[in-house]
Amino acid sequence: MTFPYGLVATDLDGTLLRSDESISPRTREALAAATAAGAAHIVVTGRAVPWTRHILDDLGYDGLAVCGQGAQVYDAGSHRLLTSVTLDRQLAGVALAKIEAEVGPLYLAASRDGLDGEVLVGPGYAVTGKLPATPFTDAADLWAAPLNKIYIQHPSLSDDELCEAARRAAGGFVTVAMAGAGIVELLPLGLSKATGLSLAARRLGLKAADTIAFGDMPNDIPMFAWAGRGVAMANAHEELRSVADEVTLSNEEDGIAAVLERLLEV
Numbered sequence: 684m685t686f687p688y689g690l691v692a693t694d695l696d697g698t699l700l701r702s703d704e705s706i707s708p709r710t711r712e713a714l715a716a717a718t719a720a721g722a723a724h725i726v727v728t729g730r731a732v733p734w735t736r737h738i739l740d741d742l743g744y745d746g747l748a749v750c751g752q753g754a755q756v757y758d759a760g761s762h763r764l765l766t767s768v769t770l771d772r773q774l775a776g777v778a779l780a781k782i783e784a785e786v787g788p789l790y791l792a793a794s795r796d797g798l799d800g801e802v803l804v805g806p807g808y809a810v811t812g813k814l815p816a817t818p819f820t821d822a823a824d825l826w827a828a829p830l831n832k833i834y835i836q837h838p839s840l841s842d843d844e845l846c847e848a849a850r851r852a853a854g855g856f857v858t859v860a861m862a863g864a865g866i867v868e869l870l871p872l873g874l875s876k877a878t879g880l881s882l883a884a885r886r887l888g889l890k891a892a893d894t895i896a897f898g899d900m901p902n903d904i905p906m907f908a909w910a911g912r913g914v915a916m917a918n919a920h921e922e923l924r925s926v927a928d929e930v931t932l933s934n935e936e937d938g939i940a941a942v943l944e945r946l947l948e949v
Contacts, residue, residue: 686720687946689893692749692880692906695728695738696863697899697934698916704812706742713940716947723887725749727876729862729902731794731831732757732764734802734814747886751794751831752860752870752902753879756886762798766882769796769829770857770871776826778853778869782835785852786845792816792834793825800831808836811865833869842867846901860902861920868902875905895946897931897939898923914942 693699699706714724728735731751739748745760756766783789790807794800803825804816837845845867849859858870896910899919907913907926915927916938924930931938
């Protein structure tokens with residue numbers, strides 16, 4: 684059995700995972716068949732390592748994972764953080780001030796660096812799902828330790844509106860990424876999933892042209908631009924669908940498996 688790509692890169696939420704955070708047996712089998720045919724599988728997620736590790740362990744995944752929107756390259760087999768990029772907290776503070784000057788007060792959360800970095804959540808910020816988070820009320824706590832990213836929410840603006848306003852106000856200081864419903868992030872300037880994926884691929888001796896990537900949100904656009912082929916899920920944001928080479932079925936309908944199974948038959 685042959686497979687035309689050396690690397691399968693998959694986002695997690697809305698892509699590899701179903702809405703209940705599980706991976707279907709069909710998708711597991713398709714990924715196993717692709718790896719048996721010689722491809723490497725790399726998870727590429729906006730989640731930092733502490734919010735990703737339990738999923739990888741459940742999958743029995745022991746390869747490399749790109750976490751934190753490209754900030755972290757994680758060896759799941761040895762539970763080691765291989766590379767980590769942190770957010771310049773002074774620049775982030777300036778960026779937040781500029782955004783709030785334009786749109787008014789924001790609800791804030793932040794992901795601390797490291798294998799066990801906490802996610803701090805401020806008043807008003809709504810965490811999606813049941814992921815562990817630590818409440819904070821003193822803004823000084825936000826800046827007390829190195830960060831991978833800051834999450835922002837607005838009481839009335841949509842995610843698209845907030846993302847656009849944040850880029851307009853602070854795009855010269857931070858990268859602004861939309862990673863899911865209610866998830867707008869401030870990242871180190873220039874950082875993207877493509878940054879981390881290229882580092883991880885290089886460790887495996889693989890190149891962009893060897894890669895097929897799957898995703899569902901605008902934060903996957905740089906990964907699609909880097910990869911040889913980009914496949915958007917049927918449930919993907921329109922921005923990503925517009926730049927994808929192909930649109931597959933939704934994450935609930937085993938969209939990744941449908942593509943991999945077809946390619947394995949070639």
